[in-house]
Amino acid sequence: MPKWISFETQEEFFELLCAGAPIAHAAAWSGVSIETATKWWRERGVMGLQMAVGARGGLPGSAPLRRPGDDREVRRRRPLTSEDRAVIAALVHQGVSLREIGRLLGRDVSVISREVARNSGPDGSYHGPVAHRAAHERRRRPKAFKLHDPRLCGSIETWMDDGWSPGLIAAVLRKQHPHDTAAAKMARVSHETIYRALYVQTRGSLRQDLAAQLSTKRRSRKPHGSVDGRGRSLYREAFTISQRPAEVADRAVPGHWEGDLILGVGNRSAVGTLVERSTRFVILLHLPGRHDAESVAEAMIREMSRLPEHLRRSLTWDRGSELANYRDVEAALEMPVYFCDPHSPWQRGSNENTNRLLRFWLEKGTDLSTHTAEDLARIAATLNKRPRPTLDLRTPAQALAALLADPAAA
Known part of the structure; x- marks a missing residue:
């Protein structure tokens, strides 16, 4: 000035x-x-x-603003x-x-x-x-309803057709339009507005069939049941999650993975999921026939052997019997395997959240054996190209590529 x-x-x-x-x-x-x-x-x-x-x-x-000297009644929470x-x-x-x-x-x-x-x-x-x-x-009041804008609605529909959640869409729009101008405000929308347009108010220009694109496929959340301790005795000599190094918990060092199985109808089919904690990069294990301990260990060794050693530091798994051959995994990959406490799926938070996202493609109550190895590779690639709020809206693929390009940074 x-x-x-x-x-x-x-x-x-x-x-x-x-x-x-x-x-x-x-x-x-x-x-x-x-x-x-x-x-x-x-x-x-x-x-x-x-x-x-x-x-x-x-x-x-607009209506006149309050002027100096105006002694009208003031609310308790005085603006x-x-x-x-x-x-x-x-x-x-x-x-x-x-x-x-x-x-x-x-x-x-x-x-x-x-x-x-x-x-x-x-x-x-x-x-x-x-x-x-x-x-x-x-x-x-009343506020202009944003979901009458065909361009904004078109973007939301495209993203939801690709499996994006309303929360992720709202975060991306905020990052694309960060300033507090009138135009930027009209280009942003909250996740609650999207949900209301789908379920409550049934107004706006969004396609009404978009509700079926939500990962849960339902209008309200259901409480999750606890995970049983089946096969607990198999892991008496295994490493427990309390023995993991501190670097795993704070995500400071890449190469630490979490894993589990996503089960199909009647638990007769399954897909293995592996998530790297720092980048949220996903690897899917193709288990077309069985998902017993031998099949899971074989698929895991095959897929994780393709990773460089510095991105293969540890694995955390639940206490299901499907990883009873964990010693084979440790020996082949030269990587320790840690097991969660009984009934504690939250100790694999990254994997639990990723499995929820994967249910967009691997739906509950379906036969997962119909997905080929190529199908699973495509699904993993699609999810790895999705922006993540935990990565400041970078994608897992970008985060992993940076680590592969500079091993010293890992």
Whole structure:
């Protein structure tokens, strides 16, 4: 900002514009050019202007904002007023800490932190009039329903047809449109809005058959039963999960895997699943005939032998009898196998979550032996190309490729 333009001049301009003046008038009254005023708004504004309204455009019309001296009834959870936001803007400009600002205003520091984060421009600046108008616009009802936008609905339908969950879709849209502008807000949608469009409100432009694309195939969650301790005596001499190195728990070092079986109808068919803890990379084991201990060990040794040694550090499995030949696995892969405590599937959290995602393709109550090795390779590749919130929306394939390209980083 040029030295001759004071912070107070900017505040005056924003106050006039947010009170409803066209941008040309607000610029003239503040003593700056329209070009300068427009640049200020583009750099620091959190709302879009309607250029067809007023001279050179302005904010859309709305109900009057609360004015200074207005002594109407204030709710118990008093919202921040324009005076509060003016104080916040001045103190932030002076470099006062958020905690100190909260103390001066008699508000919790979390209120001030949330206010500044929510109403700051892309450059990090905070201006009282802009923040007050933005808060007012957010409170307006009714809100525009976003799922009438054919482009947004088309993207959601495409992703859901590919097995993406509403939560993942919402996270990707937030990352694609991070700024708090009007256009960015209309391009984002919450997972709850998607669920409501499918089940509760049955409105919007989403295809109604999309409910069948949810991985659970049902409208409400069912409680999960406990896992039994079948075959417990087989692992008396095996390593337990409490003996795993600390590096496994904090995911700091790649090469530690979790595994289990996904069972088909009547437990007569199965697919083995392996998940690398740090990258969430998935390997599926083809078990076309049987899924006994010998078949599982053979398939696991075949698939994991293709990995370099630095990505083959340990395996954690449940206490099912299908891994009774764990000593063969340890010897062939030179990799220790650890077993969870009885009735504790949550100790393989990455694998449990991945198995839930895989149910999109490997549905419950179906014959999993109909899936060929090529089918399983395609399913694994599709899931490994899906962005993961736990990887900052990178894909498992990208994370693993980085480790293969630089073994020293592992």
